[in-house]
Amino acid sequence: VEPSQAVVARIDSAMGLAIESQQQVAIDPVNSSGEYERQLVQLGLRTFAAVPIVVDGSPVGTLNLSWTRESAVDDDVREALDTLAAHLAVAIKNTRLFSELESALAQLQVTQERLVQAGKLEALGELAAGVAHDFNNVLGAILGRAQLLKSCLRDDSLCKNVEVIERAALDGAATVRRIQEFSRHRSDTEYQGVDIADVVREAVEYTQPRWLDRASRDGIHIDVQVECGETPRTWGNPQQLREVLTNLINNACDAMPGGGRLWITSGRCGGGAYVEVSDTGVGMSAEVRSRIFDPFFTTKGSRGSGLGLSVSYGIIQQHNGTIVVTSEEGVGTVFRLELPAVEERQAEPAPPDRAAPASRSAGARILVIDDEQAIREVLADILATAEHGVVVAEDGPVGLERFRSGQFDAVFTDLGMPGMSGFDVAREIKKLDPGMPIGLLTGWGASVDENEMHDAGIDLLVPKPFKFDEVLALVDSALALRRK
Ligand code: ADP
Numbered sequence: 436v437e438p439s440q441a442v443v444a445r446i447d448s449a450m451g452l453a454i455e456s457q458q459q460v461a462i463d464p465v466n467s468s469g470e471y472e473r474q475l476v477q478l479g480l481r482t483f484a485a486v487p488i489v490v491d492g493s494p495v496g497t498l499n500l501s502w503t504r505e506s507a508v509d510d511d512v513r514e515a516l517d518t519l520a521a522h523l524a525v526a527i528k529n530t531r532l533f534s535e536l537e538s539a540l541a542q543l544q545v546t547q548e549r550l551v552q553a554g555k556l557e558a559l560g561e562l563a564a565g566v567a568h569d570f571n572n573v574l575g576a577i578l579g580r581a582q583l584l585k586s587c588l589r590d591d592s593l594c595k596n597v598e599v600i601e602r603a604a605l606d607g608a609a610t611v612r613r614i615q616e617f618s619r620h621r622s623d624t625e626y627q628g629v630d631i632a633d634v635v636r637e638a639v640e641y642t643q644p645r646w647l648d649r650a651s652r653d654g655i656h657i658d659v660q661v662e663c664g665e666t667p668r669t670w671g672n673p674q675q676l677r678e679v680l681t682n683l684i685n686n687a688c689d690a691m692p693g694g695g696r697l698w699i700t701s702g703r704c705g706g707g708a709y710v711e712v713s714d715t716g717v718g719m720s721a722e723v724r725s726r727i728f729d730p731f732f733t734t735k736g737s738r739g740s741g742l743g744l745s746v747s748y749g750i751i752q753q754h755n756g757t758i759v760v761t762s763e764e765g766v767g768t769v770f771r772l773e774l775p776a777v778e779e780r781q782a783e784p785a786p787p788d789r790a791a792p793a794s795r796s797a798g799a800r801i802l803v804i805d806d807e808q809a810i811r812e813v814l815a816d817i818l819a820t821a822e823h824g825v826v827v828a829e830d831g832p833v834g835l836e837r838f839r840s841g842q843f844d845a846v847f848t849d850l851g852m853p854g855m856s857g858f859d860v861a862r863e864i865k866k867l868d869p870g871m872p873i874g875l876l877t878g879w880g881a882s883v884d885e886n887e888m889h890d891a892g893i894d895l896l897v898p899k900p901f902k903f904d905e906v907l908a909l910v911d912s913a914l915a916l917r918r919k
Pocket residue numbers: 682686687690714716717718719723727732733734735738739740741742743744745768
């Protein structure tokens with residue numbers, strides 16, 4: 436009865452008239468020249484009635500009845516037919532409403548799924564912001580100590596171990612930042628030409644505690660094979676790519692609780708490079724496979740975060756690459772990454788000019804204000820290696836007191852401190868000495884308002900956790916400011 440299915444009525448036929456007038460039309464088909472009516476006559480029918488079915492003011496079709504008698508439609512029949520057509524109209528309307536309702540529901544479900552996904556991301560962002568501050572401080576202490584230790588070590592193999600700690604702390608800090616970026620869709624990462632085979636080797640080395648040390652402690656054997664063929668250089672962030680591979684290797688190890696074979700290959704494909712991480716582990720069902728890139732999706736209970744693959748997915752997308760999985764339950768899993776090769780026009784920036792610490796300025800007097808003991812001590816120790824004199828203070832008021840009673844060349848202050856913020860401290864110091872360079876210690880979690888920074892007279896940003904060389908370089912810039 437839907438319009439598309441209705442008999443197309445000629446305008447001069449009884450049906451056409453009924454539709455046009457929105458009135459019931461009853462005729463003797465003998466008196467009509469229409470094709471349909473002619474067929475009725477052949478069947479011996481002598482009364483034909485077309486009753487319009489009107490839904491929301493528009494006719495959607497006609498109810499057609501025929502009789503073998505002549506003039507079969509009297510007032511009673513006419514009324515009954517109008518009533519029947521009205522009922523049909525209501526039924527048709529309800530059917531339409533129902534299908535509209537169904538498609539609205541389907542749309543609602545899609546929207547709801549999107550909202551849930553967005554909600555997950557928002558929760559993730561809040562969670563990350565909440566832990567970022569503490570996490571950065573913990574990592575800052577580890578990193579600072581590792582770097583200090585490295586500067587006093589002469590033994591190469593010890594140095595190598597400390598470097599692993601250092602890199603782990605830096606990667607950890609970058610992870611916090613990336614989780615936040617991932618939920619904010621913001622990216623300010625630095626890209627460079629990357630030899631993915633190097634990244635693979637680093638990730639393998641980096642995960643050794645997992646596939647070798649822990650495996651042998653658990654009495655199992657994971658056979659690791661790395662085959663890096665000729666692999667074109669790709670454009671990306673080595674730290675992020677290392678994290679992706681680390682995630683894939685850790686997942687593969689998790690999938691082989693009884694041991695097995697883990698092999699990683701890389702090489703050339705199409706216009707870029709590929710890396711495959713394969714395991715002979717438990718594999719995944721189709722259901723699991725469809726959800727592995729969702730944030731928080733894990734089959735590992737409280738042992739899993741469900742973030743490894745969602746973060747990896749985000750990273751690979753930002754790199755304009757692809758990540759695909761093939762897996763069979765009880766057989767194993769293969770993750771394949773493909774990354775575009777470096778393009779000619781992406782000229783690689785010259786490596787940063789790392790002046791040897793010895794050539795740096797030494798002997799400056801620096802005030803460090805931070806409410807976290809571990810942080811101010813690490814910073815003080817880093818500065819001390821360049822023979823700067825350091826005075827520390829645990830909050831704003833104490834810092835100002837020390838500033839008034841001493842002679843300083845630069846001040847480093849934390850931003851978030853109870854009572855007096857880093858901005859307040861900076862304003863007070865600039866009142867006392869407008870030319871004093873001030874560095875603001877910021878967690879990666881905090882985004883600093885540039886205007887506010889400018890108003891408070893902050894000259895430099897010092898991101899936590901500190902990188903040894905960067906801190907010393909920043910001190911040099913602060914001293915250069917001082918001399919201007
Ligand atoms: P997590 O490792 O914290 O669970 P991930 O995002 O890294 O979070 O992985 C999500 C889920 O994907 C895992 O819980 C697991 O079910 C599945 N998975 C990932 N890698 C593999 C693999 N190599 N073999 C089998 N299952 C895997």
